[in-house]
Amino acid sequence: MCIASEPRRYKPRSTPRQKKGYQGASCVCQKCQNDARFVERRGRTITCLLGGIRVRRPYYHCAVCSEGLSPWDQELGLSKRCLSPAVAELSSLAGTVSSFAVSAKRMLLKMTGLRVSESSVERVTEDAGARVGKLLEDRIKFGADREWKWQRDALGRTCAYASLDAKCVRRQGPKASRVEGRMAYVASIYNPDSEYDETQKKPHQSRYLSGFYELNELGLQLRRQAGQVGWDKAEVQIALSDGGNGMEQFLRRNFPLATIIIDFWHVKEYLVELAKALFADEHERQSWMDRHAPMLKHEGGPAVLAQLKEIDPGPIAATRELYRVTVQYFENHQHKMDYPSYVKNGWQIGSGPIESACRTVVGDRLNGSGMRWGNDGADALCHLRALFLSEPDQWDAFWEKHRN
Numbered sequence: 438m439c440i441a442s443e444p445r446r447y448k449p450r451s452t453p454r455q456k457k458g459y460q461g462a463s464c465v466c467q468k469c470q471n472d473a474r475f476v477e478r479r480g481r482t483i484t485c486l487l488g489g490i491r492v493r494r495p496y497y498h499c500a501v502c503s504e505g506l507s508p509w510d511q512e513l514g515l516s517k518r519c520l521s522p523a524v525a526e527l528s529s530l531a532g533t534v535s536s537f538a539v540s541a542k543r544m545l546l547k548m549t550g551l552r553v554s555e556s557s558v559e560r561v562t563e564d565a566g567a568r569v570g571k572l573l574e575d576r577i578k579f580g581a582d583r584e585w586k587w588q589r590d591a592l593g594r595t596c597a598y599a600s601l602d603a604k605c606v607r608r609q610g611p612k613a614s615r616v617e618g619r620m621a622y623v624a625s626i627y628n629p630d631s632e633y634d635e636t637q638k639k640p641h642q643s644r645y646l647s648g649f650y651e652l653n654e655l656g657l658q659l660r661r662q663a664g665q666v667g668w669d670k671a672e673v674q675i676a677l678s679d680g681g682n683g684m685e686q687f688l689r690r691n692f693p694l695a696t697i698i699i700d701f702w703h704v705k706e707y708l709v710e711l712a713k714a715l716f717a718d719e720h721e722r723q724s725w726m727d728r729h730a731p732m733l734k735h736e737g738g739p740a741v742l743a744q745l746k747e748i749d750p751g752p753i754a755a756t757r758e759l760y761r762v763t764v765q766y767f768e769n770h771q772h773k774m775d776y777p778s779y780v781k782n783g784w785q786i787g788s789g790p791i792e793s794a795c796r797t798v799v800g801d802r803l804n805g806s807g808m809r810w811g812n813d814g815a816d817a818l819c820h821l822r823a824l825f826l827s828e829p830d831q832w833d834a835f836w837e838k839h840r841n
């Protein structure tokens with residue numbers, strides 16, 4: 438296939454020598470806005486869904502930048518790797534879902550018959566992820582604003598949920614050296630199923646953001662996601678976390694009207710650990726838990742704290758320390774442990790959805806056996822996984838408008 442004419446947008450500037458052919462014609466260099474000289478029609482093989490296609494297109498050279506350029510490549514939406522937009526999206530989709538090797542050697546080959554190298558899949562996937570990150574930073578939204586039909590609680594009020602957690606990603610330093618893992622945040626706005634809402638037949642809706650974020654920036658971006666799906670229209674706003682460092686401040690700062698709840702199961706785990714230290718006897722331990730776990734749910738954190746303060750942790754230093762830490766934890770977080778009210782209202786008291794998002798968004802793809810990542814690659818994959826696992830219109834809107 439030969440592309441015979443040049444695109445209108447890059448109409449060559451006429452010069453006295455133009456009649457002799459393309460020699461002397463020029464186009465505007467996108468980098469420096471100077472004239473770039475026409476050199477020749479240069480051939481290039483493009484990988485499109487039907488396989489490789491050879492094209493010849495005008496090639497220019499900018500003397501100021503000392504660089505060659507071919508405006509047609511941009512016009513056709515070609516990636517730097519000579520992949521058509523459809524192949525770039527498919528390669529990124531494969532690279533988002535599975536390892537780059539499996540994507541190249543199995544998925545793309547079996548599903549499309551295309552041979553795209555592992556390094557091309559890696560590059561094009563990471564480029565796309567970096568683009569998602571940059572667009573989010575530039576406050577670009579994907580898709581139209583669409584208010585969710587929020588689920589209703591036991592009192593019939595509409596409820597919106599937000600949550601934040603973090604997951605460690607294994608990293609690789611320069612020259613394959615080992616460096617410490619880094620925490621990738623996963624934040625979500627979601628509309629879970631409700632047992633009190635029979636009208637809500639929609640599947641669970643979620644928006645995710647993930648990457649090596651700085652918390653202030655993540656907050657700005659999460660608020661935009663929330664705004665896009667009508668967070669402010671919900672009658673009740675709920676923010677859940679496991680009580681990790683800085684999580685409560687993050688949720689309070691970004692969602693000041695939300696009720697902050699600390700994950701019930703994390704709190705219960707503190708009691709389980711304390712029971713193990715306090716009671717050597719299995720039956721004693723179990724009977725203590727049988728009293729205190731229901732108390733946490735039906736009477737709340739302050740009631741359990743009052744009980745804890747009655748305990749004598751005994752002489753063993755490790756037990757005394759664990760006891761001290763547990764009491765302090767309850768003192769610090771008891772205002773987010775009003776589980777009797779939350780349950781009565783029909784609200785969720787577990788941060789299960791964000792914990793499972795940490796697995797699906799980050800863990801399942803980035804923490805495979807033997808996988809180690811550079812900062813940029815991991816950050817890019819987190820953005821792309823979060824986009825892919827959010828509502829499908831998010832992925833589609835990104836690829837429709839920002840394919841290169």
Ligand SMILES: [Zn+2]
Binds near residue numbers: 468470500
């Ligand atoms: Zn230039």
